[in-house]
Amino acid sequence: MSEAQVIRIMCPNLGCQRILAVPSHARGKLVRCRSCATNIRIPVMRDPALPRNLGPQDDPAFDAA
Numbered sequence: 871m872s873e874a875q876v877i878r879i880m881c882p883n884l885g886c887q888r889i890l891a892v893p894s895h896a897r898g899k900l901v902r903c904r905s906c907a908t909n910i911r912i913p914v915m916r917d918p919a920l921p922r923n924l925g926p927q928d929d930p931a932f933d934a935a
């Protein structure tokens with residue numbers, strides 16, 4: 871219970887697709903993308919579609935223009 875885990879999800883908005891980091895206790899809840907204000911439901915289980923080889927830190931330099 872003392873571990874503060876972070877879940878990374880991708881914004882489903884095709885014009886955004888920003889990686890959002892939310893705390894694990896937000897599972898099953900709705901969060902709002904700060905970039906496009908889309909409501910995103912956090913999956914209860916970990917999303918296996920997101921590999922963990924992106925590095926230990928978030929890279930906000932995602933720009934798919």
Ligand SMILES: [Zn+2]
Pocket residue numbers: 881882883886887888903904905906907908
């Ligand atoms: Zn978004």
